[in-house]
Amino acid sequence: KVHFYSWEISYQFKSPDCYKKLAVTINGETPGPTILAQQGDTIVVEVKNNLLTENVAIHWHGIRQIGTPWFDGTEGVTQCPIVPGDNFIYTFVVDRPGTYLYHAHYGMQRSAGLYGLIQVAVPDGFVEPFAYDDDRSIILNDWWHNSTYELATGLSSIPFVWVGEPQSLLINGRGKFNCPAAQPTSSCNATNPECSPFVLTVVPGKTYRLRIASVTSLSALNFEIEGHNLTVVEADGHYVKPFVVKNLNIYSGETYSVIFTANQDPSRNYWLAVNVVSRKPGTPTGTGILNYFPNHPNRPPPTTAPPASPPWNDTEYRFKQSVDARAHPNYVLPPPPTSDRTIILLNTQNMVDGHMKWSLNNVSFNLPHTPYLIAVKENLRHVFDQRPAPETYDYRNYDIYAKPKNPNATTGTPIYRLGFNTTVDVILQNAKMPGNSSSETHPWHLHGHDFWVLAHGHGKFDPERDPKRYNLVDPIMKNTVALHPFGWTALRFRADNPGVWLFHCHIEAHFSMGMGVVFAEGVDRVGKLPTSIMGCGESKNFLGSP
């Protein structure tokens, strides 16, 4: 089946948390429409860029784009930006059931509101390993009152201006900023229906599958439904061995399905609550309402206080959830027992020519002007660095608990060329920040693949000792995984999807400061590139060629 969508991208005044500001919308809405499809269906999205002066590109997060690497929607990697006034048609197959996302992948535009959900149903007759009466979804986000341009300009300025903590947390695009009395109601109006809380209505006794996705620009979140345990059954489109939590830690770019039953006192309503964890919170709890039918949705609101998260700096609590997630026993896809190559990526915050950057093995990522897919396929060797990207760092001598020894990194555009069909391990290594005594959580997202999560560890990864601890029995597969403070995360994937793929921290500010790398594999097998992805840099030369 083919699903056709026609999306007009435009700026609109929106008040998702009661404070009025410009948002990038799809057909006038943020979040955008949910794409509903079934495994094997084709999705066609015609994007019309009606932003007056701003490019756009849309990434289909978690969709592997097998056979269509040019429609991954990653500006600078797989396509040129869609310029104002232009149309662009994305066509791709959703080859696996599950919960996925889409969002802007140009500059820091995601934080301006261009995002939504993709839900892919199982084939007819397929029985999922859990039961429920009804299916609901929520998408979580963090929200700033400064424009995306102010945020991005601060990050690239000398001196550096950090984005700071968000003003609000949004559940399905709704939050509540405490409008100051001095602010005119035309710019902040607590009674604006756009910022009335999101209401999830349930029938007492029924069981629900709740799909939960996060597209935050910065925040790691903890989600809780007051008084209701959640059984985690799906993560990033893969069935997991069910485990029960009181609240769920969710990082930007992750999706989960949880099962819960409306089995509490039905005479009242309950809070949906989302809190910032892992960074010292400066944002009030984001709330919504779990409404037991037939109570009024939000009159009166629950008289209890909305749930607080576990302590924001309880890293062990979040680490435990990461290691508790295992593949569902009936759906284990065993990883290859060995790998052909191990890439160790140390992430550090460094200065480059007076700018604050993030780098991997001392190289801070920079997008070339000609998208990599076109440059690699057409062998344009002069448009990006040809020296190989660094395979590891000096792990014998580097102290991850000390401030970066070399405060200066370089910026560059090198790539990792992966042998087609080889098995690659990536070890993400965290370390201390230069400015303070902490180490932050980074959710890493891989385009074009799912990876096995072989292990999470504390401290410095030891290439002799730690591979012996890998879970080769029932590791979960994901497309986004947390790298915890002062820890390491080991991933394995097969380089079996011809194309050029970004691997990056999903914190929008961190990617914009250089926290990413690029993998290229089997590009000689990629078919003729569509001219619609071209037009910028040297790709102009290929327009109209036979």
Ligand SMILES: O=C1O[C@H]([C@@H](O)CO)C(O)=C1O
């Ligand atoms: O990248 C970041 O920069 C700031 C801080 O380290 C420097 O101000 C911060 O909290 C980040 O996550």
